[in-house]
Amino acid sequence: MAETPKIELRNICKSFGKKVILDNLNISVAKGESLVVIGGSGTGKSVMLKCILGLLKPESGQILIDGEDITNASGHRREQVLRKTGMLFQYAALFDSLTVWENVAFGLIQAHGMKRGPAKEIAIQKLSLVGLGADLADKRPAELSIGMQKRVGLAxxxxxxxxxxxxxxPTTGLDPIMGDVIDTLIRDCTQDLGATTLTISHDMESAQKIADRIALLYKGNVVWAGPATDINTCGDPYVEQFVHGDVDGPIKVDILKP
Structure with a gap:
């Protein structure tokens, strides 16, 4: 009997007015797997993620976590399910008014009810896992570089x-060296946890470094999915066009002309 996927999207549809964003989208992520969903701007990656997190509600379809349909779950039940998740935002999204350690410990204190003392100890431990010393714990995010802020977000x-x-x-706004550092930290930290990860990205190099499997999204649906090791040799015309950045191919780019 096949193992229940950790995350599963079944026939998800989402539109804004007449514009269809997700069109019967089907995606599954196995327990412990790292799936990277790639695709250009406007292909539905962010909308997909917002639907999973409950920030947007699809018109139809099912979103399942550990086999439980949370598409129409109550706020309390969804909150319970989301307590088993973590999130690294595109620009880290740190709270400027909080110190570094308070940012790292925010979920521990607010969602899990942990006392500040133990939460700070865990925060400093997690900072060390992403290569940041305890001397940064009481600094403000504005005092850190973008790369450091991203690492705090990962912690x-x-x-x-x-x-x-x-x-x-995860690598948006970073130079290639720092992007590689973040990719390595993501891979190492998530493997140590045994976590299931779902990443949205347009960065092919980053995707290949952190993914077990890659799915290419176009017009709100998956046009190719397979092992990350196959992406350069799969011969799929959608993948080839995306990887090489060609204008000509099955992926059509809408360009507004003056």
Whole structure:
């Protein structure tokens, strides 16, 4: 008997007015797997993630976590399910008014009811896992570089040792060296946790470094999915066009002309 997917989307549809964003989208992520969903701007990656998190509600379809349909779950039940998740936002999304350690420990204190003392100890431990020293714990996010802020965001994402971690464009805004550092930290930290991860990205190099499997999204649906090791040799015309950045191919780019 096949194992129940950790995350599963079944025939998800989402539109804004007449514009269809997700069109019967089907995606599944196995327990402990790292899936990276790639695709250009406007292909539905962010909308998909927002639907999973409950920030948007699809018109139809099912979203299942550990086999439980949470599509129409109550706010309380959804909150309970989301406690097993962590999230690294595109630009880290740190709270400027909080110190670094308070940012990392935010979920531990607010969602899990942990006292500040033990929460700070865990925060400093997680900071060390992403290569940041305890001397940074009482600094403000504005005092850190973008790369450091991203690492603080990663420490926050893993602070509660979640079963599922979502990554929203984790290398956006970083230079290639720091991007590689973040990719390595993501891979190492999530493997140590045994977490299931779902990443949305347009960065092919990053995707290949952190993914077990890659899915290419176009016009709200998966046009190719397979092992990350196959992406350069699969011969799929959608993948080839995306990987090489060609204008000509099955992926049509809408360009507004003056």
């Amino acid at each position: 926050r994402a893993i602070a509660a040792e979640p079963e599922i971690i979502f990554f929203d464009e």
